[in-house]
Amino acid sequence: MGCASSVYAVGGRKKLTIPEVVVLVPSTRIPAQSDLQRRLRGLIPIDLAHRLSSLRNQIVLVAEDTGGSAIPELKRALEEYLSVLIGLTKKEYGLEGSVEFKWKSLEDGKQEACVANSWFEVLSVVHLMAVLTLSEADILMIPHDHSGSGIRTVSSDCKRVAVDLLLKASGYLEFCVRDVLIRIPPEIKKKLPNNLHDGVLEAISFQSLGQGTEIQLGLAVDCQKATLSVKRRLACEQLTYFSQAYHCLSGCDFNNGCGKKHMWFIKWKFLESKAAAYYYHGLILDKGNEPSCHVSAVCCFLAAEEILSESKKASLTFCLAAPVTRAPPLWGAMRHLHQKIPEVATRKSQMYGYLLEQEKALQTLPDLPEFQLSLRPDDYQLPEMDPAWDAEKWETEGQTLKEHLRDSEDETETE
Numbered sequence: 358m359g360c361a362s363s364v365y366a367v368g369g370r371k372k373l374t375i376p377e378v379v380v381l382v383p384s385t386r387i388p389a390q391s392d393l394q395r396r397l398r399g400l401i402p403i404d405l406a407h408r409l410s411s412l413r414n415q416i417v418l419v420a421e422d423t424g425g426s427a428i429p430e431l432k433r434a435l436e437e438y439l440s441v442l443i444g445l446t447k448k449e450y451g452l453e454g455s456v457e458f459k460w461k462s463l464e465d466g467k468q469e470a471c472v473a474n475s476w477f478e479v480l481s482v483v484h485l486m487a488v489l490t491l492s493e494a495d496i497l498m499i500p501h502d503h504s505g506s507g508i509r510t511v512s513s514d515c516k517r518v519a520v521d522l523l524l525k526a527s528g529y530l531e532f533c534v535r536d537v538l539i540r541i542p543p544e545i546k547k548k549l550p551n552n553l554h555d556g557v558l559e560a561i562s563f564q565s566l567g568q569g570t571e572i573q574l575g576l577a578v579d580c581q582k583a584t585l586s587v588k589r590r591l592a593c594e595q596l597t598y599f600s601q602a603y604h605c606l607s608g609c610d611f612n613n614g615c616g617k618k619h620m621w622f623i624k625w626k627f628l629e630s631k632a633a634a635y636y637y638h639g640l641i642l643d644k645g646n647e648p649s650c651h652v653s654a655v656c657c658f659l660a661a662e663e664i665l666s667e668s669k670k671a672s673l674t675f676c677l678a679a680p681v682t683r684a685p686p687l688w689g690a691m692r693h694l695h696q697k698i699p700e701v702a703t704r705k706s707q708m709y710g711y712l713l714e715q716e717k718a719l720q721t722l723p724d725l726p727e728f729q730l731s732l733r734p735d736d737y738q739l740p741e742m743d744p745a746w747d748a749e750k751w752e753t754e755g756q757t758l759k760e761h762l763r764d765s766e767d768e769t770e771t772e
Contacts (some may be wrong), residue, residue, distance in 0.1 A: 376686045380495035380523070380568055381622045383552050384563060384615055385488050388413050389421040389459035389468055396456045404655070405441070405745050408771050412438040425463050428489045428715065436740055442482065442748035443739055446476035446540075460550075467549045476540045479739070480533055480553060487529035491565065494522040498572070500685055509686060513579075516572050519608050523569040528735035530562035551616060552608070560605035560623065566732045567598030567626060574633065575689025587639035590728050592690070595630035597730060603627055621675035626641055628668035634725050635661040636698050643705070651709045653723045658702040665698050 362530075393410035416434045419427055445452045459471045459476040470477070497519040500509035534555050538546065551557060574591040579581035603623050609616065639657030642650050676682050687695055704715070 369521050375681055375683050376578065377499055378495065378622075378682045379498040379685050379688070380456055380491055380519070381564065381619065382491045382495055383557075383619075384418075385425050385462045385463040385492075386469055386485065386550070386552070387425070387463045388417050388481075389461040390414060390417050391457075391459050393456060397452075400455055401444075401450075401454060402745075405444075408743075408745070409438075409441050411444075412441060413558065418462060420674075425489070425492070428493055432486060432489055435482050435489075439482055439706075440477070440740040441743045441745070442475065442478060443742045446479060447742075447746070450703075450746075459681075470548070470553075472545055474541060474545050474601055475711050476537055477545065477549070480537045480541065482552060483529050483537065483737075484558070487526045487533070487561070490522050490526040490529065491561075494519040494526070494568075497522070498685075498688075498703075500688065511688065513576060518577060520569045520572050521771075523565040523572075524732060525735045525737075527562045527565040527569075528737040530558045530565070531734040531735040534558050534562070554609060555617075556605045556609040556620075560602045560609075560619070562734060563598050563602035563605060564623060564626075566730075566734065567595050567630070569597060569732050570595040571626070571630070571769060572691060575692075576688045577582050578693050585637055585640050589641060589726070592633035592637050592729055593725055593728055594732070596627065596634050596725070599623055599627040599630055618675060618678040618680070621671060621678055625668055625671035625675050628671055629691060632661045632665040632668060632698060635664065635722075636694060636701070638723070638725055639705075644758075648712050652712050653721075655705050655709050655713060656722045658698070658705050660700040661698050665695070 381435060386580065391413075393413060394403075394406045416431065416651060418535055419430055423430075425431070445456070449543060452474050453475050455474045456475070457471055458475075458481070459468060461468045462482050470481075472478075497515045498511055498615040499513050499675065533553075538555050538558075541549075546554075570591055574588065574595060577588050603620075606620055606623060635657045639654040639661065642657060643654035645651070645654075674686055676684055686692075
């Protein structure tokens with residue numbers, strides 16, 4: 358899931374480091390080196406074909422040379438490439454299926470797809486932009502010890518920027534599902550890599566919104582002015598986002614470890630948010646004066662404690678699933694709730710033990726309230742098409758389409 362372990366040498370031996378994961382990032386796919394200029398010869402002007410090929414190859418070089426770490430440079434290159442690429446999708450040019458686009462895994466270099474469809478290329482480019490944006494958010498949320506004190510922290514500013522990045526990534530993914538996948542023929546959709554299927558794209562979009570809400574809940578817990586109602590609402594919204602993500606993934610066919618790991622991540626975060634929601638709901642119910650309010654509150658606290666225990670198991674299973682990762686130190690709301698939930702559940706069940714005995718009929722877990730969701734994906738639109746496509750009359754330097762197709766057939770025979 359884009360979290361391959363890094364390896365470095367120590368004393369002549371290789372030492373394996375297991376990466377931390379805060380924001381789960383899908384596996385990174387990058388364009389494979391190819392000669393688009395030759396494929397487009399005779400179909401579009403030579404300078405336009407050269408530009409398209411050069412921009413794509415630039416993305417390949419930057420990604421391979423930096424291991425995908427040069428995120429700002431890659432995103433700029435992808436945006437520039439998109440503005441030229443869009444021309445191939447326009448029906449008036451008749452070029453939608455004229456070129457095969459190859460993509461490979463950045464981690465192991467294996468080719469994952471080769472599709473003759475320009476909308477597939479748009480889908481892959483926008484998906485890569487989403488992956489890079491999620492990587493940025495993950496980097497911001499990994500705690501660091503800048504002071505040398507041994508205490509690793511993430512600043513509030515970094516958390517707010519991470520929320521903005523998560524909304525942007527969600528917008529990219531929503532655009533992929535809403536505006537790109539629908540333009541790809543069904544027979545091509547069936548051949549797409551798993552991480553480009555609509556269910557997976559939707560799941561990661563909802564997951565991004567859920568993690569944005571998770572960060573907001575952590576900020577609310579650290580803010581003395583934030584009320585219990587605000588914290589409960591955020592926890593319930595977070596639960597809804599991860600419920601939607603889980604629903605989207607449940608319909609996907611996963612035959613690989615990364616897909617199963619993704620499902621365990623969603624389950625882990627779903628359980629954490631559910632525990633938080635019941636805890637804060639219980640605190641609010643406990644403010645009531647009726648015995649039934651206290652009984653319902655205790656039911657919430659005990660449920661939160663049990664669910665929190667399940668979430669710890671889900672976290673461990675996620676970390677051990679291939680590729681192996683580790684969870685960062687407790688952060689946000691969970692840093693507070695891992696201690697408070699067991700404490701409050703024990704104290705309140707002892708305090709109201711006599712009521713639990715007297716009011717056994719009331720010992721039912723109350724429903725959580727539902728709220729209108731606050732976070733929305735950022736609206737994303739493709740960049741303006743490069744002006745080079747607006748030329749009224751193209752000169753294709755003398756090579757006709759028939760000659761181009763003949764050249765392509767000759768190349769196929771010699772391969």
